Amino acid sequence: MGIADRDYQRNTSRRSGFFSQITPAVKWLLILNIGIFVLDAIIERTLGYRWLESYGAFTIQSGIQTGRVWEFITFQFLHGGFFHLLMNCLGIFFFGPWMERWWGTGKFVMFHLLCGVGGALFFALLAVTGVLPGDDLQAPLVGASAGIYGMLVGVAVISPDMRVRLLFPPVELSMRQVALGTLGISAAMILLRIGGNEGGEAGHLGGALAGYVLMRYPHLLGDRGIRIFQPKVTKPKPQPKIRPRSGLEKIRDTEVDLILDKISSHGFQSLTQEEKDLLQQASTQKQSKR
Structure with missing residues (x-):
């Protein structure tokens, strides 16, 4: 089978369905996030409180001071409401396949989770340094959005000039512009204290920063990685065209x-x-x- 016979070299309109383009890890991330949200809702109706969130949400006091380090991972699969879950699932659906095809399934999962860890650490840093309002060390952080912001930056790094059309406002921008604009909004919401979700925005920025670092230094995920930032090398001189046997x-x-x-x-x-x-x-x- 030659290169033109591969499924991803063919016209995408021939594919069986819209969801056939979901990559394996992205599919399981969506299933886990939705499943855990439903389970947490069922437990809440039974016990009267969100049991999973009480043990899995990240807080500075429990995640760092008390040593419940699993919260750096578990908070990424918990969500504060249906709309929160919906927006994050859309982010995973749109950006996840790009990153999974780039990294490979195993390293993509590591990339996503490490961006989430970066979001939690940045949230803690801004909280203890007084950048975030209040000094509540028990303020919870939940959601997959830190990892999604890492994916957003990753796609912007590998395809900075790719054009995308936004639903609102209905304009066409490059991926670089989308990423910079999104991060600028998050930073402004923290500095201007608007929106009431400064902690979440800190997590977004931390995830984006972690995503950039991992794209810049891919060997941190355990291999040589692609030298995205390597200077261009001189192309070798073209060889005479010889008809191969x-x-x-x-x-x-x-x-x-x-x-x-x-x-x-x-x-x-x-x-x-x-x-x-x-x-x-x-x-x-x-x-x-x-």
Whole structure:
């Protein structure tokens, strides 16, 4: 099977349905967030209080001072209401597949959770330094939005000039503009004390900062990563065009298949430079034959 036979090289209109484009980890993140929200609501109706939130929401006192470190993870799967859950699920749905295809499934999950941890730490930092209003060390932080802001920054890093049309206001912006504008709004809401959710906005900024750091230094997730910020290297001189023998073409197709399988399992960032060059050459040759 050659590069043009792969599902993601075909016209996306042929796909079976809208939700067929959801990647594996994104699907499970959506299921977990929705399932935990429903379970917490059922328990609340039975016991009269939100039991899961009482043990899983992050607070400075319990998460840091008392040592309940699991709260750095569990708070990311709890939500304050249906609208909170809905907005975060939409964020995971739209930005998650980009990041999962980029990192690979396992490292994408690590990326998402670490951005959430970054959000909690930044929330704690701004609280103890007096940037956030009040000094309540028991103020809870819940929601997946810190991880989602990390995804937003990640997509803006890999595709800064991609154009997207907003629903409100109905304008077209680049991903770089969307990310900078969104983060600017969060910062303004903290500094101007508007909206009443300064703690949540601090979590958003912390998640975005963690996302940028992980994109800038991908080896922090345990591999060499893609050198997104590496200076451009001089392209090698083009070689004379020689018609390869059919046997060599078959070998090339096999190599391309192995590379595409590697992307599917571990993400584009796992490829070596030689593999990326081979994939680019195969794609160019395929297009020139059309």
